[in-house]
Amino acid sequence: MHTKPIAAAVGLALVAGVAGTARAQTLEERVLQLEEENARQAAQIAEQKQALEGAPERVERLDEALEEKRAGGGWFERIQIAGLIEVEAGYFEPFDAPSESDLVLATFELGIAAQVTDWVEIGAALLYEEDDTDLEVDLAFATLYNPDVAPVFFTVGQVYVPFGAYETNLVSDPLTLEIGETRETAAELGFVHQGFGGSVYGFNGDHKLNGDNRISSWGANLSYAWEQDDITVAGGVGWINNLGDSDSLQDTVADNRNATFDELVEGEDPRADSFSTDPIDRTGGWTANLAVIVGQFNFIGEYLSATDDFDPDSLSYKDHGARPSAWNIELGYSFPVLGKETVAAVAYQGTDEAVGLELPKESWLIGWSIGLFDNTALSFEYRNDSDYSEGEGGTGDSGNSFVAQLAVEF
Numbered sequence: 001m002h003t004k005p006i007a008a009a010v011g012l013a014l015v016a017g018v019a020g021t022a023r024a025q026t027l028e029e030r031v032l033q034l035e036e037e038n039a040r041q042a043a044q045i046a047e048q049k050q051a052l053e054g055a056p057e058r059v060e061r062l063d064e065a066l067e068e069k070r071a072g073g074g075w076f077e078r079i080q081i082a083g084l085i086e087v088e089a090g091y092f093e094p095f096d097a098p099s100e101s102d103l104v105l106a107t108f109e110l111g112i113a114a115q116v117t118d119w120v121e122i123g124a125a126l127l128y129e130e131d132d133t134d135l136e137v138d139l140a141f142a143t144l145y146n147p148d149v150a151p152v153f154f155t156v157g158q159v160y161v162p163f164g165a166y167e168t169n170l171v172s173d174p175l176t177l178e179i180g181e182t183r184e185t186a187a188e189l190g191f192v193h194q195g196f197g198g199s200v201y202g203f204n205g206d207h208k209l210n211g212d213n214r215i216s217s218w219g220a221n222l223s224y225a226w227e228q229d230d231i232t233v234a235g236g237v238g239w240i241n242n243l244g245d246s247d248s249l250q251d252t253v254a255d256n257r258n259a260t261f262d263e264l265v266e267g268e269d270p271r272a273d274s275f276s277t278d279p280i281d282r283t284g285g286w287t288a289n290l291a292v293i294v295g296q297f298n299f300i301g302e303y304l305s306a307t308d309d310f311d312p313d314s315l316s317y318k319d320h321g322a323r324p325s326a327w328n329i330e331l332g333y334s335f336p337v338l339g340k341e342t343v344a345a346v347a348y349q350g351t352d353e354a355v356g357l358e359l360p361k362e363s364w365l366i367g368w369s370i371g372l373f374d375n376t377a378l379s380f381e382y383r384n385d386s387d388y389s390e391g392e393g394g395t396g397d398s399g400n401s402f403v404a405q406l407a408v409e410f
Helices: 022-037 039-052 057-071 175-180 247-266
Strands: 079-093 100-115 120-129 133-145 152-160 183-193 196-203 217-228 231-240 285-294 297-306 325-337 340-352 362-373 376-386 398-409
Touching: 057 079, 057 100, 057 120, 057 398, 175 247, 175 285, 175 297, 175 325, 175 340
Parallel strands: none
Antiparallel strands: 079 100, 079 398, 100 120, 120 133, 133 152, 152 183, 183 196, 196 217, 217 231, 231 285, 285 297, 297 325, 325 340, 340 362, 362 376, 376 398
8 A cells, every 4th residue: 555645635745753852863764765765755745845845744744644654564564543742831032022931732633544545545633732823723634646657746635735845943933924825625636656746726715816816826836855865855835816815814814904904984084995805916926945954964944925016905014015034044954862863953033014013033943852752852941032123013022932842642
């Protein structure tokens, strides 16, 4: 029975059981798989990179656990169940606000996958995040794919569309994810062949331009992975025709336009009769990412940006529409400590014209993770954020945070 990763359909895929080391381990696994299975695994490398696009780390780690169960034989060959729990303790010094501390259940996710036939795989996941997400269906999809017959796959369902990679060795999500992550009920048609992967996808976004309720949002992506000796390189590019459909932007745009409408009505402005609380046009987005492993070192780089200015009533910056962008540059080093696999990492992240999304202007992060036991990891992260200046709509202040996370997969 073939075992196409559940992630290839939705953007799930990299994780080897340690929160901080997951990214580096996953790329190393690609190298090992290539050495063991040669040509066929070359295709699987591209499939995993293709699968990575768009998925948050917790989903990738859940998929890795499902893959391990699938390989174990028995009834798990047809049905796999896996879960992820992350508990975090943190101390925070926000911009222009009193310090605070908290202990939270950061993530509970339970996933199930089933290989129905040689051509059909289904997957679903439930998600709960304390103080952020009520228990909900995070993913639910079906995939038609048989790599032994054809390199093409088709996925339909609620998924994270393949826009952005969002790789990191750290506890916090990268700022690129804060702008670009997009979960929708979508249809995706893609391919995986000899290191290359790509797809096109479409969905009916939450924003109805001028009230039109149609499938009119779409995107495309292309990725490639290559390895030789102890060097692995994987990269990808992506484009989406409406960045305003991303999880963070859709809420911000809706809030901004509703607030503007309320002001027009309260001020008895005649423009209220013609003002639309729905966006009046689409603003596209593009992204590029690169991951490199050389021996025990791994490098991650990603950039994501809108292709044009948003309408000022939807998202503004200074005296014009904003064109938000974000980047992440990260270096990690894997090494053993007392026989336990660990990874240390440092990252520089930033945004431009994203003050309206309440994101920092610049961030420096330092992290360290250790695999305490099988499927159990302890991670630490220190973060320093710098806000936009007062002239740009921010506070001009800086903030600090320290987080410890215990992650267990089952």
